[in-house]
Amino acid sequence: xxxxxxxxxxxxxxxxxxxxxxxxxxxxxxxxxxxxxxxxxxxxxxxxxxxxxxxxxxxxxxxxxxxxxxxxxxxxxxxxxxxxxxxxxxxxxxxxxxxxxxxxxxxxxxxxxxxxxxxxxxxxxxxxxxxxxxxxxxxxxxxxxxxxxxxxxxxxxxxxxxxxxxxxxxxxxxxxxxxxxxxxxxxxxxxxxxxxxxxxxxxxxxxxxxxxxxxxxxxxxxxxxxxxxxxxxxxxxxxxxxxxxxxxxxxxxxxxxxxxxxxxxxxxxxxxxxxxxxxxxxxxxxxxxxxxxxxxxxxxxxxxxxxxxxxxxxxxxxxxxxxxxx
Amino acid sequence: xxxxxxxxxxxxxxxxxxxxxxxxxxxxxxxxxxxxxxxxxxxxxxxxxxxxxxxxxxxxxxxxxxxxxxxxxxxxxxxxxxxxxxxxxxxxxxxxxxxxxxxxxxxxxxxxxxxxxxxxxxxxxxxxxxxxxxxxxxxxxxxxxxxxxxxxxxxxxxxxxxxxxxxxxxxxxxxxxxxxxxxxxxxxxxxxxxxxxxxxxxxxxxxxxxxxxxxxxxxxxxxxxxxxxxxxxxxxxxxxxxxxxxxxxxxxxxxxxxxxxxxxxxxxxxxxxxxxxxxxxxxxxxxxxxxxxxxxxxxxxxxxxxxxxxxxxxxxxxxxxxxxxx
DNA sequence: CTGTTAGCGCATTCAG
DNA sequence: CTGAATGCGCTAACAG
Numbered sequence: 001x002x003x004x005x006x007x008x009x010x011x012x013x014x015x016x017x018x019x020x021x022x023x024x025x026x027x028x029x030x031x032x033x034x035x036x037x038x039x040x041x042x043x044x045x046x047x048x049x050x051x052x053x054x055x056x057x058x059x060x061x062x063x064x065x066x067x068x069x070x071x072x073x074x075x076x077x078x079x080x081x082x083x084x085x086x087x088x089x090x091x092x093x094x095x096x097x098x099x100x101x102x103x104x105x106x107x108x109x110x111x112x113x114x115x116x117x118x119x120x121x122x123x124x125x126x127x128x129x130x131x132x133x134x135x136x137x138x139x140x141x142x143x144x145x146x147x148x149x150x151x152x153x154x155x156x157x158x159x160x161x162x163x164x165x166x167x168x169x170x171x172x173x174x175x176x177x178x179x180x181x182x183x184x185x186x187x188x189x190x191x192x193x194x195x196x197x198x199x200x201x202x203x204x205x206x207x208x209x210x211x212x213x214x215x216x217x218x219x220x221x222x223x224x225x226x227x228x229x230x231x232x233x234x235x236x237x238x239x240x241x242x243x244x245x246x247x248x249x250x251x252x253x254x255x256x257x258x259x260x261x262x263x264x265x266x267x268x269x270x271x272x273x274x275x276x277x278x279x280x281x282x283x284x285x286x287x288x289x290x291x292x293x294x295x296x297x298x299x300x301x302x303x304x305x306x307x308x309x310x311x312x313x314x315x316x317x318x319x320x321x322x323x324x325x326x
Numbered sequence: 327x328x329x330x331x332x333x334x335x336x337x338x339x340x341x342x343x344x345x346x347x348x349x350x351x352x353x354x355x356x357x358x359x360x361x362x363x364x365x366x367x368x369x370x371x372x373x374x375x376x377x378x379x380x381x382x383x384x385x386x387x388x389x390x391x392x393x394x395x396x397x398x399x400x401x402x403x404x405x406x407x408x409x410x411x412x413x414x415x416x417x418x419x420x421x422x423x424x425x426x427x428x429x430x431x432x433x434x435x436x437x438x439x440x441x442x443x444x445x446x447x448x449x450x451x452x453x454x455x456x457x458x459x460x461x462x463x464x465x466x467x468x469x470x471x472x473x474x475x476x477x478x479x480x481x482x483x484x485x486x487x488x489x490x491x492x493x494x495x496x497x498x499x500x501x502x503x504x505x506x507x508x509x510x511x512x513x514x515x516x517x518x519x520x521x522x523x524x525x526x527x528x529x530x531x532x533x534x535x536x537x538x539x540x541x542x543x544x545x546x547x548x549x550x551x552x553x554x555x556x557x558x559x560x561x562x563x564x565x566x567x568x569x570x571x572x573x574x575x576x577x578x579x580x581x582x583x584x585x586x587x588x589x590x591x592x593x594x595x596x597x598x599x600x601x602x603x604x605x606x607x608x609x610x611x612x613x614x615x616x617x618x619x620x621x622x623x624x625x626x627x628x629x630x631x632x633x634x635x636x637x638x639x640x641x642x643x644x645x646x647x648x649x650x651x652x
Numbered sequence: 653c654t655g656t657t658a659g660c661g662c663a664t665t666c667a668g
Numbered sequence: 669c670t671g672a673a674t675g676c677g678c679t680a681a682c683a684g
Binding site: 043045046047048049050052053056058060063067068069071074075077078081082085090091092093094095106108109111112113114136219245248252255274275277278279280 | 369371372373374375376378379382384386389393394395397400401403404407408411416417418419420421432434435437438439440462545571574578581600601603604605606
Binding site: 002003004014015017018019021022024046047049050051052053054055 | 660661662663664
């Protein structure tokens with residue numbers, strides 16, 4: 001069933017059917033009703049593909065993440081999908097993992113499917129290997145990168161001020177009398193580097209001691225690292241991390257070793273995920289405002305799609321959430 | 327740029343270009359190389375829309391969930407997306423929330439976009455209001471429902487044996503000497519009913535006491551409920567829930583009230599999400615094998631799409647994961 | 653093995 | 669306000 005069938009039954013031309021389907025132009029009321037009756041009778045749904053053939057758009061956006069099981073990505077993706085849906089856009093979800101080959105494969109798929117734009121979630125997408133292809137794509141469609149910085153025409157950055165966030169954390173802990181910091185981070189992306197930079201800035205500014213370690217993502221690696229540090233007699237009274245899960249690993253190790261939190265050691269995580277309220281004591285953390293980032297990304301995109309001028313780099317502030325580990 | 331441009335530059339017909347693009351038929355090696363050279367020169371990517379116009383498929387599947395921020399949905403969705411991607415299919419993600427209007431809107435969008443199939447994740451999609459539209463859609467494309475039962479041609483169920491899982495939990499706790507059970511559940515869907523049924527079966531079979539309460543989803547409502555029960559002097563030595571987060575709410579309340587877990591009270595959650603290892607003590611829980619469900623769903627779908635006969639209702643067993651709360 | 657041709661279902665001129 | 673005609677880029681017969 002297509003508009004020809006509808007047109008025939010309604011005794012009008014396909015152009016008229018198309019018009020009422022999109023109410024794109026004036027159609028006499030009586031004609032419209034005639035057509036609508038037939039449309040309803042068959043519960044007719046037009047083909048977005050055929051429309052896309054003409055308009056060269058499926059009203060679909062690709063959203064590219066590392067792994068949607070990660071709460072951070074899930075939250076941003078959800079926010080994006082919802083904002084987009086309100087604008088009548090659909091979302092193609094891509095979980096690329098960390099492998100660049102996979103990322104390229106997905107990017108290609110999205111181009112094939114003629115998405116109206118691609119939203120890259122997370123800084124792992126700012127990578128030398130990907131730069132060329134991404135810039136190539138940006139010649140045809142706008143690209144938004146969340147929590148990555150990409151200075152290139154038609155590529156828009158929307159991010160949270162990670163650097164400042166870490167500075168704020170350290171500052172707060174210093175104000176509480178903490179003097180010996182441990183920083184655990186689990187990635188070496190743009191965003192991770194910003195956090196690290198913020199941490200380093202702050203400890204040097206406040207002139208406190210600090211040790212920094214890169215650990216594998218997850219709870220276990222952080223647990224082991226802290227255990228190792230404890231065993232080696234390393235002394236610290238504050239743990240700051242780049243991820244909630246890492247913080248929780250550290251926290252669990254401290255508790256297991258009868259170190260009181262927050263009396264002896266303070267802990268601050270990052271992201272304000274559900275995880276942070278599940279542990280005991282509940283984790284103080286930094287809210288990186290994932291939903292807000294998603295919303296802004298779509299807002300920027302919408303502007304660009306409408307041909308309006310949009311901010312090339314939007315930065316919002318994170319927020320320190322104090323719970324029981326500080 | 328389209329296949330005409332490629333054809334012209336390679337001095338062949340568009341049919342030949344199409345053939346090498348899909349390697350659908352024998353093409354002389356020398357011709358193929360000629361074409362491929364031009365293809366590479368322009369880094370040509372064919373339009374899936376135009377192809378879809380002819381084949382009536384975009385090699386895209388709709389996956390419909392309540393909310394991807396929920397770890398359960400995120401895990402299943404991830405598994406589906408990955409399995410699908412390996413089959414060269416893309417995934418349109420839909421977060422419908424609980425509102426039926428929204429669900430219908432998404433369903434319509436997916437039909438418009440001519441998806442090859444729709445995968446419904448979670449039992450909230452087995453609802454009288456949705457039955458008609460879903461059955462209508464199933465006339466054109468296969469539908470898979472994960473953790474819901476839908477007996478209808480071209481609709482396939484893939485689910486975890488929730489009933490048995492709950493029976494196993496209770497049985498285990500009884501074997502540990504527990505006699506007074508509290509069951510907290512947070513939804514009234516098909517899946518939730520199965521769990522409830524399993525719980526009831528088991529407590530009656532083992533002849534132990536039980537109280538059952540419906541609470542709102544989340545950590546807080548469970549916490550409050552348990553607090554209320556404790557204050558009222560209600561006596562219990564085992565808490566079983568339909569969700570990890572609910573279990574954690576209960577657990578936190580017990581701990582806060584100096585009730586020892588698992589010495590005084592045992593707790594078992596459901597889903598084996600990351601949350602279960604974040605709390606202290608770590609939560610014993612039921613692994614509902616979300617990744618496996620996603621994988622099987624895609625396997626079933628793939629069969630159907632290839633025109634092979636597939637199982638209408640696939641059931642797998644959950645697994646009891648013992649950690650520190652039992 | 654390769655080329656010609658006819659649609660796929662729709663939006664969009666351009667006439668009337 | 670409405671209709672006829674055109675083409676979007678590709679696949680799939682069908683010829684040769």
